Amino acid sequence: MTDTLIHISDIHQDGAATIANPRLAEAYRSSTVRLFTHRLSAIAEVPGFDRLRDLGRELKRQTIENLDFYLGQFADSVERNGGKVHWASDGAEVCRIVVDIVQKSAAQEVVKAKTMVGEEVELNHALDAAGIRAVETDLGEFIIQLAGERPAHIVAPAIHKTREEVADLFEEHVDPRRTLVPEELTAIARTALREMFQKAGVGVSGANFAVAETGTVVTIENEGNIRMCTTVPRVHIALVGIEKLIPRLSDLGIFLRLLGRSGTGQKLTTYTSLLTGPRREHEDGPEQMHVVLVDNGRIKSLADPKMREMLYCIRCGACLNTCPVYRKIGGHAYGGVYSGPIGALVTPEFTGIGNARELPFASSLCGACREVCPVKINIPDLLLHLRSEAQNHAPQKSGGLVSERLTFRMWAWAMRNPTAYKLGARLARLVQLLVARKGWIHKIPAYPASRWTKERDFPALAPQSFRERWKKM
Ligand code: SF4
Numbered sequence: 001m002t003d004t005l006i007h008i009s010d011i012h013q014d015g016a017a018t019i020a021n022p023r024l025a026e027a028y029r030s031s032t033v034r035l036f037t038h039r040l041s042a043i044a045e046v047p048g049f050d051r052l053r054d055l056g057r058e059l060k061r062q063t064i065e066n067l068d069f070y071l072g073q074f075a076d077s078v079e080r081n082g083g084k085v086h087w088a089s090d091g092a093e094v095c096r097i098v099v100d101i102v103q104k105s106a107a108q109e110v111v112k113a114k115t116m117v118g119e120e121v122e123l124n125h126a127l128d129a130a131g132i133r134a135v136e137t138d139l140g141e142f143i144i145q146l147a148g149e150r151p152a153h154i155v156a157p158a159i160h161k162t163r164e165e166v167a168d169l170f171e172e173h174v175d176p177r178r179t180l181v182p183e184e185l186t187a188i189a190r191t192a193l194r195e196m197f198q199k200a201g202v203g204v205s206g207a208n209f210a211v212a213e214t215g216t217v218v219t220i221e222n223e224g225n226i227r228m229c230t231t232v233p234r235v236h237i238a239l240v241g242i243e244k245l246i247p248r249l250s251d252l253g254i255f256l257r258l259l260g261r262s263g264t265g266q267k268l269t270t271y272t273s274l275l276t277g278p279r280r281e282h283e284d285g286p287e288q289m290h291v292v293l294v295d296n297g298r299i300k301s302l303a304d305p306k307m308r309e310m311l312y313c314i315r316c317g318a319c320l321n322t323c324p325v326y327r328k329i330g331g332h333a334y335g336g337v338y339s340g341p342i343g344a345l346v347t348p349e350f351t352g353i354g355n356a357r358e359l360p361f362a363s364s365l366c367g368a369c370r371e372v373c374p375v376k377i378n379i380p381d382l383l384l385h386l387r388s389e390a391q392n393h394a395p396q397k398s399g400g401l402v403s404e405r406l407t408f409r410m411w412a413w414a415m416r417n418p419t420a421y422k423l424g425a426r427l428a429r430l431v432q433l434l435v436a437r438k439g440w441i442h443k444i445p446a447y448p449a450s451r452w453t454k455e456r457d458f459p460a461l462a463p464q465s466f467r468e469r470w471k472k473m
Contacts, residue, residue, distance in 0.1 A: 011358045015329030024160055028330045031159045035321040038265020039372065046261070056258045057375045060312035063212075063245050067302060070212040070245045071293065077215025081277025083289040090296050091121030097292055098123060098204065098237055099130045105235045105288070107132070107201025111193075113219065113226035114138035115206030116315060117239040117294050119151060119337040120350065123204070134204075135196045137225040139189055146173045152331030154338065155263050155317040160330060193225065203229035203286070207240040208314070209255055210291075213248045216276045217291065220259065220269040227273050236286040238275070241294050243311035255314060258374035263316035297350030306385050310345045312375045319369035319379060325362050334359060341369035341379045348386055354393045360386035403448055422467070429461050436460035 018024050043049045063070055075085045088094040094117070102110055110127060112118060112134055124145070127134040136145040140158035144151060146169045151157030158166070163180055171178045175188045205226055209218040217238045219226045230236045246255060260266040279285035301307045320326045320340030331339035335356065336347035344363060348356040360383045363369075369379040391405075414421045435441050441458040444450050452458055 011329070011333050011335065011362055014333035014335075018330040018333060019328055023162065024330060025328070027160050027162060028327055031156065032321040032327045035156070035264060035317070039262055039318055039321070042261040042265040042267065046257070049261075052254060052258060053374050053376055055254050056314075057312060059246060059251050059254065060375050063247055064243065064302065064308055064311050067242065067245065070247060071242060074210055074212040074215055074245055075293070077213065078277070078291050081215045082280070083215065083277050083291055086290060086292045088292050088294050088296070094121045094239065094292055094294055094296065095123055095126030099126055099132065101235065101237055101290055102127070102132050102202050103130070105201050107233075107235070109196065109200040110134045110202045110204055111196050111200040111229045111233060112136050112141070113203065113205040113229040114141050114157070114221070115204065115239050116151075116154065116337060117206055117241050117296075118204060121294070121296060135193070135200070137193050137196070137229055138221070139186065139223060139225075142189055142193070143169060146170075150332065150337055152339065153317060153320055154315050154340070154342070160332070197228045197232045200233045202235040202237060203233040204237045204239065205230050207238050207244050208259065209246050209252060210240050210244045211249050211252065212245050214276055216249065216274050218252060219273045219275070220256070220271065222270040224271055227271055230273065230275055231285050234286055235288045235290070236275070236278070237290045237292060239292050239294060242298050243313070259314050259316050262318040262372065262374040301349045307345075307349060307382060309377055310349060310382055312377055313342055313346075314375060315342075316374055318372040318374065322368040322372045324364060324366065324368070329362070334362065341383070345379065345382050345386065348390070353386065353389050357390040357393060360390055407448075422465075425461065425465055429463070432460055
């Protein structure tokens with residue numbers, strides 16, 4: 001893994017910056033509400049959608065529990081079909097493999113379809129360092145590549161960009177004729193990308209699923225660019241996280257129905273491509289197909305019986321769209337390439353909890369993510385698990401953390417001592433007389449509670465405790 005993989009800065013600071021920016025705040029609000037509403041309508045059309053989720057979960061569970069078997073089967077099937085399998089243990093190895101394939105093919109240019117693994121390992125930087133030009137061809141990824149940013153959402157990377165900002169970027173980098181008409185902006189991108197598809201010697205894609213039985217890489221999309229990336233250049237490289245495996249082709253229908261509806265509210269995305277080996281005689285397609293199977297932290301999660309469930313994720317983005325925290329602070333505040341509730345699990349797992357110890361706390365634990373997850377991952381439970389891991393990996397000198405620990409130790413002690421609890425509650429009620437007004441505390445002067453009242457009011461303690469009222473009754 002390279003040092004540059006993660007850019008965890010200050011989630012509080014970056015989140016506050018999003019909240020303070022009315023344009024950004026509205027972009028996140030309106031887009032997530034739209035995707036959330038589309039999902040609701042789409043799943044309402046399917047009787048027994050919940051049963052479908054159970055089936056998807058069970059299939060994922062079985063696959064992840066037997067991943068060694070399915071990985072072996074998949075690798076054999078790919079090779080049997082004429083493809084070449086590469087195993088990469090970390091991000092640096094993924095980059096080395098891809099750069100090597102591109103250099104051997106003597107290509108100067110690479111077209112890339114949307115791949116979160118590619119983002120995760122910062123493939124574009126590695127290609128750039130090797131003197132190879134890489135162009136993103138997914139419209140959202142194309143936009144953020146021009147802007148020099150990371151994706152703000154798993155399925156909608158440019159969710160935070162307005163039409164005006166896209167027009168500015170296109171005017172500066174692609175075509176000087178400025179337009180604000182969405183169709184014309186899309187046409188500008190299409191013209192620029194068509195040329196790249198024809199020129200590029202290598203196409204790099206991700207994979208939504210990888211079918212062990214047949215060695216098939218499955219990609220889904222709405223724009224058609226993945227199909228171009230994977231079929232027009234002479235060489236196709238698919239970056240496949242090892243958790244993308246599904247056992248059989250007959251299982252695919254379940255996941256396609258779950259993914260489209262949960263992610264964007266579509267019955268099916270516009271294009272579903274099943275790529276099974278390079279071209280054969282009298283067929284179109286790439287001359288070579290390489291599949292890079294990527295670990296980069298996944299095997300560590302697989303070895304942890306608690307966190308293993310995280311690997312069921314099919315990257316639909318539904319948990320982001322429903323999460324009250326993501327909706328407010330936006331994708332970039334999470335620091336890594338994955339954001340929202342699943343990002344708060346994946347980033348600490350893949351990069352080490354010490355690099356991202358704030359992320360599991362970026363949740364109200366309301367459970368909305370678990371409610372919408374098509375494979376029913378118990379995200380709040382996993383976040384709680386990571387929170388305790390984070391405490392174990394905390395820097396000992398952190399002032400905030402020491403006071404936090406002390407507060408919770410005192411709290412735990414008081415909860416176990418009825419007399420102390422009773423006295424503490426009485427004392428707190430007395431002290432709050434200084435700051436409480438009409439049932440609310442608007443400002444707590446002492447840190448760390450002052451951080452809470454900086455943004456919102458705190459409910460005052462009731463004048464009588466439950467025990468006291470109970471006694472009277
Ligand atoms: S955790 Fe569930 S809801 Fe979130 S992206 Fe993954 S599959 Fe979708």
